[in-house]
Amino acid sequence: MIDLPLLYLIVGLLFAVVALYAIQDRRFAAALFWGSYSLIFLAGDHLPKALVGALVVLMSTIGGLSLVKARRYQELSSEQQLASVQRLGHKLFVPALLIPLGTVFGVLVLAHLSLFDRPLLSPANLTLSALAVAAFIALLFALYYCREKPQQALAESSRLIEAMGWAVLLPQLLATLGLLFTQAGVGDTVAELSQRYLALEHPLAAVACYALGMALFTVIMGNAFAAFPVITAGIGIPLLVQQHGINPAMMAAIGMFSGYCGTLLTPMAANFNIVPVALLELNDKHAVIKAQAPTAVWLLLTNIVLMYLFLRWF
DSSP, X not given: OBOXXXXXXXHHHHHHHHHHHHHHTTOHHHHHHHXXXXXXXXXXXXXXXXXXXXXHHHHHHHHHTTOOOOOOOOOOOHHHHHHHHHHHGXXXXXHXXXXXXXXXXXXXXXXXXXXXXXXXXXXXXXXXHHHXXXXXXXXXXXXHHHTOOHHHHHHHHHHHXXXXXXXXXXXXXXXXXXXXXXXXTHHHHHHHHHHHHSOXXXXXXXXXXXXXXXXXXXXXXSOHHHHHHHHIIIIIIIIIITTTOOOHHHHHHHHHXXXXXXXXXOTTSHHHHTHHHXXXXXXXXXXXXHHHHHHHHHHHHHHHHHHHHHHHHO
């Protein structure tokens, strides 16, 4: 059965390869960073919690000191890249399209298949398992049409990981921070402050407060998943659900979408907004955010209107 342990094993081995590349280049700080990350994925469930925490602190220190230096990978010349593009044409887009299409196929079809009397895909992590299968199929397709060896795919994966650098940690750290905030009662504090200082008796005011809170907290946290438990526990459930009777599923869907609007506006979402600038070698490090800002603002306003209309009509 394809489940999280298998996926963690694959990711851990990939980070181990990146660490080996760093050792070959005598980039020992980077090797320690990627080796620690690999160890957490490979054996995190079997390690003492204190040791895992120490590894995270170590990685954060190495990243904070800008010691995660990327390897200089040999790239094709402009002529070789152009010849490859002309040869492959629109087939270049097929692997990228196979991933979402394969994920949907996995959820709708492969989820019902069994192997040795066990489900092929884990029911508890169905979407993620289907995504892994789709990515593997896309990889095979890319290798076949590009006439490359698996070693090249491994090298390119390592190159992209090292290009992202320490920012690879952010989604996990920020999501965990959101859970810590919830456990610490930040959501209850937000609810108390909202009820005490904001006039939220009108549904539109409550909806706007929730959507804007999701966006603003995502800007601070850099991750909508980190903002969601805090703002939903503090504003969404007590005000929108319990006081105004909004549909919880609809509130959660549009609330997360509002958080994504905040993702478009913050450098804290480094893997979305800062890493692409580095990969494209743009002069303005906030160029991606500036391009996305109008879309984010209009989408956020649209989300507020939609949520209010759903609240009134349904």
